[in-house]
Structures are given as C-alpha cells and as structure tokens.
Amino acid sequence: MLVRPTRFFRTGVAPGDQAPGLVFAVCVAVAFAGVQFVLDPVTIPTAFGGPGVSAAVSLLFVAVFLAPAALHLTAALQTVVLILLVRDRAGISETVQVLAYASAPCALAGPPVPELRAACALYGAGLLALGVREVHDTSTLRAAVATALPSALVFGVGFRGFAAVETLLTRWYIV
Numbered sequence: 001m002l003v004r005p006t007r008f009f010r011t012g013v014a015p016g017d018q019a020p021g022l023v024f025a026v027c028v029a030v031a032f033a034g035v036q037f038v039l040d041p042v043t044i045p046t047a048f049g050g051p052g053v054s055a056a057v058s059l060l061f062v063a064v065f066l067a068p069a070a071l072h073l074t075a076a077l078q079t080v081v082l083i084l085l086v087r088d089r090a091g092i093s094e095t096v097q098v099l100a101y102a103s104a105p106c107a108l109a110g111p112p113v114p115e116l117r118a119a120c121a122l123y124g125a126g127l128l129a130l131g132v133r134e135v136h137d138t139s140t141l142r143a144a145v146a147t148a149l150p151s152a153l154v155f156g157v158g159f160r161g162f163a164a165v166e167t168l169l170t171r172w173y174i175v
Contacts, residue, residue: 001104005127009134013097015090021100022068028100028107029067030059032159035110070158075099078150082136085146089136098131099150106159114164114171121161125151 001008013021037044037055048054075096082089102124109120128151133143156162169175 001101005130006134008101009098009131012101013090013094013131013135016093018093018096021097022071025071025100025103026063026067028103029070030063031107032110033062034059036112039110040112070154071096071100074150074154077153078132078147081146081149082132085142086136086138089138094135095132098135099128099154102128102131103154103159106155109159109161114167117160117164118168121155121159121164124155124159125161128154 001012034055037058041051044051044055045058046054048057075092078095078099079092082095104127105120105123109117111117125147128147129140129143132138132147133140136143138146152162166175
C-alpha cells in the first residue's frame with residue numbers, strides 16, 4: 001500500500017467489499033490513538049476514572065464508534081462530491097475502501113512529533129487523491145478537487161495534520 005499505491009488501488013479495492021477497509025481503518029485509528037495515549041498521556045480523556053481505564057475505554061470507543069462513523073460519514077461526503085464532479089464513477093463501497101486505505105500513513109502519526117504528523121497527513125491526502133483517481137477513473141485534477149474537503153476533515157482535523165502544520169509554522173517563525 002505505502003510502497004506501490006497505484007497498483008494497490010487498482011488491484012486491492014473490490015466492489016461491494018467494505019469489511020476489509022473498515023477493519024483497516026479501525027486498526028489505523030486505534031494505533032494512532034494508542035500511541036498518542038502512551039507517548040502523550042495528557043491526551044487521555046479523564047472521564048472514566050484513572051488513566052488506564054480511561055485509555056482503555058477511549059480506545060474501545062474509537063474502535064467501535066468513532067472510526068466506523070467517521071469513515072462512513074466521510075465516505076458519504078466524498079460520494080456526494082464525486083457525484084458532482086465525476087460522471088462515470090465506481091460505487092460507494094469502493095469509496096469507503098479508498099478512504100480507509102489512504103489513512104495508512106496515519107498509523108504512524110501518534111507520536112507528538114509535528115513533522116511526522118504533518119508528513120503522515122500530507123501523504124494520506126495524496127493517497128486519497130491517487131486512490132480516487134485510480135478507482136473512480138478520473139483525472140488527477142478532478143481527484144484532487146474532489147478529495148480536498150474529505151482530506152481536510154480526515155487528515156487535517158481527525159489525524160491532527162492542521163495542528164501539526166500550525167505548530168511547525170509557528171516554530172519556524174512564519175506565523
């Protein structure tokens with residue numbers, strides 16, 4: 001996936017088979033949150049007692065509710081945008097899978113290292129555009145335009161790419 005993404009998107013995305021993509025997205029989200037909790041314990045929600053219980057309940061919430069809901073809501077948004085921009089496109093199932101697999105770099109974005117988070121978010125956004133181009137058989141420009149908002153939501157907000165870029169710009173005295 002990360003080494004030969006074009007080939008992966010051509011051969012690894014199957015019509016009507018969302019389950020592997022969903023499981024993949026859940027694993028990425030749990031890896032992101034779990035590493036973040038271990039390396040930056042102040043990010044653990046404190047609503048469930050001690051930090052250990054809070055982290056376990058939070059990871060369970062991410063796995064059971066947050067990741068699947070975010071994936072499917074973003075896929076719905078992506079589908080609406082694709083309906084507007086791409087005449088002859090693949091189905092919703094393929095869109096779900098592309099979104100899920102494009103999140104692969106973000107499994108490594110858990111450490112509180114802004115350079116790493118920004119790189120993972122940018123790579124994920126690029127993978128999403130590439131996947132949409134390949135799976136929905138459209139141009140690179142249309143794919144980039146179609147994935148701009150979903151990328152901003154998933155990689156910029158969800159995986160904290162915007163915060164990482166803001167931190168870097170402040171650190172480099174640009175902002």
